[in-house]
Amino acid sequence: MTDTAHRSDPANRSDRGEQTRAAIATAAQELFRERGYDKTTMRAVADRAGVSIGNAYYYFASKEHLVQAFYDQIQVEHAAAAQDALGGTDKFADRLRAVLITWVDVAESFHEFAGKFFKVAAEPTSPLSPFSSESKGAREASIGLFRQVVEGSDLKVPAVIRAELPELLWLLQMGVVLFWVHDSSDGQKRTRALVRQVVPLVDKLVRLSRLPGMRGVVGDITELIRSVRS
Amino acid sequence: MTDTAHRSDPANRSDRGEQTRAAIATAAQELFRERGYDKTTMRAVADRAGVSIGNAYYYFASKEHLVQAFYDQIQVEHAAAAQDALGGTDKFADRLRAVLITWVDVAESFHEFAGKFFKVAAEPTSPLSPFSSESKGAREASIGLFRQVVEGSDLKVPAVIRAELPELLWLLQMGVVLFWVHDSSDGQKRTRALVRQVVPLVDKLVRLSRLPGMRGVVGDITELIRSVRS
C-alpha cells in the first residue's frame, strides 16, 4: 500500500482543498437547518458552496456523509457544555442529570430533522451508527463523559459496577436519544421530564446494588455485558 | 364523509384489484429476498407482477410501503410459532425464552436485508416505526403475546407488575431486535446466546420485585411507564 495520496491522510490535503470541503459542509448545514434533509438537494448544497456537484462528491461520498458533520458538532458542543455542568456538584444523580439534560439542550436545534438523521444512523452498516467502528471515537468520548460522571461523584458502589457503569449510562443515553427522536412536544419537554424521572430511579438502583440479595444480579449483569461486547 | 369508494374499505375492493395488489406484494417479497431491498427496483417489481410502474404506485404509495408486507408476515408467523411453543410449559423463564427465540427463528430468513428494513422502521415518521400509530395493531398483538407469557405462567408478582410486565417485555423484545439487526454471526447465534443469558436475569429481577426494599423501585418504574405513555 503506497497510497500516500489518499484523502484521509491529512498530510496530503491542501489548504485549498480544506477550504472547499469546509464550504460544502457549511452550506449543507445551513440548508439542512433551513429546509430539512429531504428538501436539501445536492445541487443546492453545491450551488451555495459555489462548487459543482461533481466536486461536492469529491469531498463527500454521499449525501448521508454530509450529516456526519452534524453528528460531530453535537458531540463537541455536548462535551464542552457537560464539562461546565459537571463542575458544580459531586452528587451522582445531579451529575448524571446534568449530562443528560445538557445533551437535550445542545441537540434542541437539530430536533426538527433529527428523524432523518436518526434514520441514517439506525442502519447497522452506516458509519453513523453509534455502534459502528467508524463511530468508535465519538462513542468512547461519550462513554468517557459518563466515566467522569461516576468518578467525580460521591457514589459508593462495588468496583465491578464502577467499571461497567459508564457504558451502561451511555446505553441509557442512547435510550434517551431514541425517546427524544420520537418526542414532538414543545422544546422536547417530555424528554426532559423523562430524564428528571429516570435519573433518581437509576440513582436508587445503583445504590441498591450493594444489598446482599443483589450481588447475584450484579454479577449476572456484568457477565452479560462482557459477553455482549466480545 | 360519503367516501364509500375508499380503497381501505375492504367491501369496496374489487376482486381484480385485490389480485393485482397481491401480485405486486408477492413480486416485491420475492425480489427483496433474491436481491435485497436496494437492488430491487420498482420497475423490476412491476415487471415481475406483470403491471406498469404507475399501477404499482396505485396500490403502494412508496417502495417503503412494500416492506410493510414483510413486517406483517413476520408478525403472523411469529404469533403462530410462539403459540405452539407456549403450550409446553408454565415456567415464566421458559415461556419468555420460547417467545424470544421463536422470533429469532422466524426472522432468520429476513436477516440479510434486515438492516435496510430496520432503517426504514427507525424513522419516527415512518408508518413502519414500531412506535407509530399505524403499527398499533401489530404492536398490540405483540404485547398480547407477552401478556400470554405472563398470564399462563407460575409467576407470583404484585398486580402492578403483572399489569405492566407485558409492555416491558415487548420493550425487551425491541432491544433484542436491535441487537439482532447488528448481529452478523452465523445464524444469529450471538442473539440467541443473548436471549439465553438475559432471560434468567429478567426472571430473577422480576421475582426480586417482591423484596421489601424493592417496593419503592417498582412504584417508580410503574409511574415512569405511565407518564411516558401519556
Place this chain on the structure above:
DNA sequence: GTCTATAACTAGATAGAC
C-alpha cells in the same frame, strides 16, 4: 497527484390520458 466541472445515468415518484 489534487481538484473541479459537465454530461449522463439510475431509480423513485407523479401527471394525465384512456
Place this chain on the structure above:
DNA sequence: GTCTATCTAGTTATAGAC
C-alpha cells in the same frame, strides 16, 4: 384500474485544469 411519458434528485463517468 391501468398505462405511458415525464420529472426529480442522488450518484457516477470522465475529461481536463491546476
